[in-house]
Amino acid sequence: MEYVNDEEKPRPTPEEYLAERKRSMRSKSLWAIGIGAALISGHLLLFAFVILGGEPKTVVGWADLFRSIYFLLGLFAMAGGIYGLRESNRLTLEDLVPSREAIEFARKIEFIKPYFSYTLAGSLIAVFITQMVVDAGSRTADDALSLSIQRAGLVKSLMFADGEWWRLLTGAMVHGSVLHIFFNGYALYGFGSLVEYVSNKAHLAIVMLLAILSGAIASTIFMPDTPTVGASGGIMGLIGYLAIYGLRRRRQLMPGFLRAMLTNIAFIAAFGIIGFKIIDNFAHFGGLLVGVAYGFISIPRDLREDPRRVPAAIDILGYVSVAIFVAACIFSILLIKGAIG
Numbered sequence: 295m296e297y298v299n300d301e302e303k304p305r306p307t308p309e310e311y312l313a314e315r316k317r318s319m320r321s322k323s324l325w326a327i328g329i330g331a332a333l334i335s336g337h338l339l340l341f342a343f344v345i346l347g348g349e350p351k352t353v354v355g356w357a358d359l360f361r362s363i364y365f366l367l368g369l370f371a372m373a374g375g376i377y378g379l380r381e382s383n384r385l386t387l388e389d390l391v392p393s394r395e396a397i398e399f400a401r402k403i404e405f406i407k408p409y410f411s412y413t414l415a416g417s418l419i420a421v422f423i424t425q426m427v428v429d430a431g432s433r434t435a436d437d438a439l440s441l442s443i444q445r446a447g448l449v450k451s452l453m454f455a456d457g458e459w460w461r462l463l464t465g466a467m468v469h470g471s472v473l474h475i476f477f478n479g480y481a482l483y484g485f486g487s488l489v490e491y492v493s494n495k496a497h498l499a500i501v502m503l504l505a506i507l508s509g510a511i512a513s514t515i516f517m518p519d520t521p522t523v524g525a526s527g528g529i530m531g532l533i534g535y536l537a538i539y540g541l542r543r544r545r546q547l548m549p550g551f552l553r554a555m556l557t558n559i560a561f562i563a564a565f566g567i568i569g570f571k572i573i574d575n576f577a578h579f580g581g582l583l584v585g586v587a588y589g590f591i592s593i594p595r596d597l598r599e600d601p602r603r604v605p606a607a608i609d610i611l612g613y614v615s616v617a618i619f620v621a622a623c624i625f626s627i628l629l630i631k632g633a634i635g
Contacts (some may be wrong), residue, residue, distance in 0.1 A: 310391070323376070330373075411498065422475040425469070448461050448464075469523055497604070507630075508527070530578045531585030
């Protein structure tokens with residue numbers, strides 16, 4: 295019987311490694327195109343069925359397709375897949391080989407645990423679980439808004455009429471569907487963890503809180519008659535912060551970091567433009583601006599300065615921000631359950 299020593303396995307050459315990465319990117323891109331095509335085709339078939347087989351009084355326009363989050367996801371899955379195929383063709387070794395500074399900087403990541411990201415994402419999930427329980431047992435919810443959104447969402451008419459300004463914060467803790475909380479929770483954990491890895495957990499909490507408030511204020515100013523829910527304004531703040539981080543600390547980051555952040559911003563912007571009927575672009579833009587501004591103020595240009603080190607005051611402010619976020623989630627749960635308000 296022969297034994298194989300893993301240490302004796304030949305390492306791939308740089309060219310082989312590049313070819314493998316290209317194959318992996320193409321495979322994932324083709325999957326994305328296939329899933330996107332299936333979602334789009336299903337919606338088009340349903341759309342045609344409604345038009346051809348619906349009642350004469352049924353009025354359906356092309357705009358109705360763009361009110362479906364699944365149709366929009368199909369479009370962007372296809373767009374992302376096509377973009378991935380293009381990127382796989384232009385991928386070079388320079389895009390894969392990190393600098394010495396990036397390697398040294400990345401070594402410290404393994405010792406960091408993204409506890410703030412766990413806390414924020416977990417708090418949002420707790421609020422949504424409460425929403426499902428309360429909304430499922432309610433028979434008095436308005437046709438347009440679920441009971442939980444009426445009680446804790448960013449319903450501007452109620453905020454203006456009754457002075458419920460806390461909705462600027464609690465509106466971000468409430469979500470409209472399972473898909474909504476899934477994407478926001480996943481994005482918060484992903485981008486939040488990235489902030490904790492390359493920067494400091496205090497910045498994560500501060501940016502998230504400020505971006506939520508900024509996005510809610512922008513939404514209130516420009517969309518005063520439209521209720522809004524979701525933490526995507528805060529998540530856009532994290533993406534904006536990371537984009538500035540990638541711009542200023544490029545030598546310390548893995549290749550493609552800045553391009554990935556800018557690509558995220560471009561895709562979310564395009565998604566918002568196409569799906570403007572169901573997406574609050576002003577909340578996104580307001581959160582993004584705060585993240586960018588905070589990044590310019592707080593991220594050091596000098597690569598000799600460790601961005602993971604922050605003054606004690608910022609560290610304390612980070613914990614205060616987390617406490618406010620968690621308290622807002624608890625307050626939202628109490629509102630949704632009707633325990634207060």
